[in-house]
Amino acid sequence: MHGGAGTAHRRWGRVWCAAAVVLGMGLAGSVEEAGAARSGPSAAGGQAFTFNSQVGPLLRDRCGACHRPGAIAPFSVLTYAEVRPWARAIRNAVRTRSMPPWKPVPGYGGPFVGEQRLSDAEIELIAAWVDAGAPNGEGADFTLAPASRGGWRLGEPDLVIEMPEPYTLQAEGTDVLRKFAIPIPIPDRRYVQGVEFQPGNPRVVHHANMKIDPTLASRQLDAEDPEPGYDGVTPFSARFPFGYFLGWTPGQVRPLAAEGMAWILDPDSDLLLELHLTPSGEPETVQSRIGFFFTAAPPTTVPFTIRLGKQDLDIPPGARDYRSEDRYVLPVDVEVHGIQPHAHYLARRVRGYATLPDGTQRPLIAIDDWDFHWQDSYRYAEPFVLPRGTELTMEFTYDNSAANPANPHAPPRRITWGQLSANEMGDLWIQVVPRRASDLDLLVRDRRPMELAEDIIGFEMVLAADPDQRMVHDDVALLYTQFGRIPDAAKHYRESVRLAPGSAAAAYNLGTALLQLGDLDAAIAELERALRIDPAYALAHNNLGAALKLRGDLVRATSHYRQAVRLRPGDGEALYNLANALLMQGALDEAATQYERAIAGRPGSAEPLAELALLLATHPDAARRDPGRAVRLAERAAELTGHEQPGVLEILAAAYAATGAIGRAVATADAALRLVPPGREDVAAAIRERLDGYRRMRATRPR
Ligand code: HEC
Incomplete structure (x- = not known):
């Protein structure tokens, strides 16, 4: 034709x-x-x-x-x-x-x-x-x-941030993956409707990813490298905003999010900019800028990105058709908005599809000639629904033979999973919005643990190949902690200490894990070592206080809590710990003062409210009691815990009793009794005893 x-x-x-x-x-x-x-x-x-x-x-x-x-x-x-x-x-x-x-x-x-x-x-x-x-x-x-011709394509940004210094890219050589931590100066929470990336030097910026790091991890890695930015892995704390991809490829400007679909940006975060740079034949400087577009409207619709993909990739040299597959059955109805495959050089074929409960297949994406250089995230022109019970499938194939022109190694080498482009990856991210907003929680709770378990496999894979990557040890330890696998976490923190014997943070992490394991002597030794390296380490003082208190050394515990509070005056956690230690030593008035400060430092936390209420309701010196205030504090604590904590309700009952509202005291103690979990007969007995006391008070009360 x-x-x-x-x-x-x-x-x-x-x-x-x-x-x-x-x-x-x-x-x-x-x-x-x-x-x-x-x-x-x-x-x-x-x-x-x-x-x-x-x-x-x-x-x-x-x-x-x-x-x-x-x-x-x-x-x-x-x-x-x-x-x-x-x-x-x-x-x-x-x-x-x-x-x-x-x-x-x-x-x-x-x-x-x-x-x-x-x-x-x-x-x-x-x-x-x-x-x-x-x-x-x-x-x-x-x-x-x-x-x-330049300028911003989405309009005038509300905030523009820029790489603090230009980075110089060498004239020749292989592609460079360079990461830059850029502080985002906002005084309080913002809702982000869009982000526009300006490469600064479009001749060499091939693609970019933008992640948000609410911790100092990225900044520290950047600071350790004398040049602007750093090479190496992305810390686990730096992630795409929950439910979003923030990528850039030439010519693409992602439109502003629909109303109600902004994402939340909190202050004190850094933007971790990952640049893929291609040398041009001449030395080039790069200084990229990022424009943020904010909206006053808080998000009403929260998407989630489901990540399919295995991190046990181990591709033998010469393998022409190595396959990696993953599947996930949706626990809720979702609307699919976007999709992003990710792999490195060896991938050839990328497939994603959904199998509906009735067996019909719905294609999601296919790429038959994968090219590391042209990866993108794709938004569906028409979002579509996948019902609960739908199975999502990803199938990637890799060619690690010499016949693959994209193979960076000649002769081919064994390639294992890892973030660096010399390793391989295979992820399919699918952006979905649950059809019922209340289902988001269920979806996240169902899926995230599977992804985190996969992350652990990946990190262990990386460490098997190179056990000297301290940050990977820290990251995997953090993951183990989330899964409650403290002995595994401690093992990796120990490796961190081995690699960085002079690091206070490494000693602190290990000490804290040992504290969680109940190995008090070892924990104290490690936390003391952290403080010898950095005497102003407030968190280490706090945790050392906790370890000493558990060992019964209240005096030294108090002294370390005091130092933690001196170093971080608003730290509600340390203030609360200090108040408890003082209370145990009978220093009631100072304890009361510190509880007051802890309440200010931890608004929304029920514990200091309840403890202060108890103190004000039952102070041995009647002149120092304040039953009215005790009731107000305890009522607030009960509200914050949804009237579901027997300990808090017990305190509320005591406060009512102190004001003479005996009927209320009885009813509240009764409610507390009903909430005691089975098997805690000791707790139940104590409440019952007090309940009897209130009943006697009511019986003897003059009418
Ligand atoms: C998203 C960016 C982008 C767009 C859009 C784009 N190109 Fe390219 N083009 C490139 C890059 C980068 C190269 C250099 C080679 C490479 O990286 O593949 C290139 C190379 C080329 C080449 C040289 C290829 C060769 O044989 O050496 C031609 C011809 C070309 N483009 C034509 C086009 C035409 C025609 C269009 C529009 C219909 C187009 N390109 C759109 C980025 C783009």
């Missing part, structure tokens, strides 16, 4: 006719093609295709984001003079569909927002124009639309 264009290349009129026929067929045959929805090329007006009439605008719209001066592609398409020498290469690139880069197999999973594929008609238009000698035509040359 396309033959006509070829036979007609010598005469203008015929070229137009032939191409016009092709165009018509293209449109009729594939109305749903992405190209048809856009302002596609038009051969109206009886003219032949020329650069100025049709081809120029098409190239500008579909290629210009990358093919313009200073951008990532090797030539600009903005003027005829720039395009002309590339005409044949352009024809070849569009016919083979190697350009524009768009990886998903059409018709499998999409349509996606911003599909880059050219329609058949557009390809034939370009080919016919080249066949005809690539004429320029009449009229002024095209120039870039002002919007894409």
Whole structure:
């Protein structure tokens, strides 16, 4: 059907006719093609295709984001003079569909927002124009639309952050993956509706990921490297905002989120910018900027990203068809919004699909010629529902033979899982919104532990290959702690101490794990060592206080709690611990003062409220009692714990009794008794005894 264009290349009129026929067929045959929805090329007006009439605008719209001066592609398409020498290469690139880069197999999973594929008609238009000698035509040359000449495409950002110093990329050599921790200066919580990335030097910035780190981990790694940024792994604490991907590839600007779908950004966070840089042949400097767009509307819809993928990848050299698969059955109904496959160089084929409860399959995404350089996150043009019971499946295949032109190793080497591009990965992230908002919790609680268990496998894999990565030890230890596997956590913290014997943080982590294990002597030794390295380590003082208190050394415990409080005056946790220790030593008045400060330092925490209430209700010195205030404090504590904590209700009962509201005291103690978990007969007996006391008080009370 396309033959006509070829036979007609010598005469203008015929070229137009032939191409016009092709165009018509293209449109009729594939109305749903992405190209048809856009302002596609038009051969109206009886003219032949020329650069100025049709081809120029098409190239500008579909290629210009990358093919313009200073951008990532090797030539600009903005003027005829720039395009002309590339005409044949352009024809070849569009016919083979190697350009524009768009990886998903059409018709499998999409349509996606911003599909880059050219329609058949557009390809034939370009080919016919080249066949005809690539004429320029009449009229002024095209120039870039002002919007894409620089400046922000989503409007004026509410906040712009920038890499503090430019990074210098060497002229030659392999690709560089460099990470930069950039503080985000906001005074309080913000709702982020969009983020726009400006590469700073589009010639070398190939793609970028932006993660949020609420801890100091990224900043410390960055600081340890004398140059701007650092090489190496992303700390576990740096993640995409919950439920979102924040990536950038050339030419892409993710639109602002729909109302109610902003994500939450808290103060004191860093943005961890991961840049994939490609040397250009000359030394280049890079200083990227990120614009944030905030909204006043708190999120009402919270998406979740389900991550499918195994972290036990171990690909033997020469393996041509190594497979990695993962499946997950949805526990709730969801709406699917987006998808992002991720792998490194060896992946060849990427598949994601859903099997509905009735057995029908719904394709999600397919990429048949995976290219590390062209990975993207894709948003479905029409979000769709997958019912509970649907099985999500991912299937990736890898080629670790010499026949894979993307194989970075010659001869091929064994490749195992890891974050660095010399390792392999295989993740399929699926962004979903539960159909009922209340189902989010269920989904997260169902899925997250599976992903964390997989993370542990991955970290152990990395450490098996290289046991000297301290941060990986810390990260996996943190994960083990989340799973309550403290002995495993302690094992890795010990490795951290081995690798960084002078690090106070490493000693603190190990000491804290030992404390959790009840190994008090070892915990005290390690926490004391942390304090010898850094005497101003408030958290270490606090935990050392806890260990000493458990060993019965209240005096030294109090002294360390005092130092923790002196170093961090608002630390509600340390204040509460100090107050408890003082109370145990009979220093009631100072204990009361510290409980007051702990309440201010930990608003929303029931414990200091309840303890102070008890003290004010039962102070041995009647003059210091304040039953009215005790009731108010205890009522607040009961509210905060949903009236479900027997200990708190018991205190509330005592406070009522102290005000003389005996009826209420009885009812509340009764409620406390009913909440005592089975098997705690000791607790129940104590409450019953007090309950009897209140009943006697009521009986003897003068009417
Ligand atoms: C998302 C960015 C991007 C878009 C959009 C894009 N290109 Fe490219 N193009 C590149 C990059 C980068 C290269 C350099 C080679 C590579 O990395 O694959 C390139 C290389 C080329 C080459 C040289 C390939 C060769 O054979 O050496 C041609 C021709 C080309 N592009 C044509 C086009 C045309 C025509 C369009 C639009 C229809 C287009 N490109 C759209 C990024 C892009």
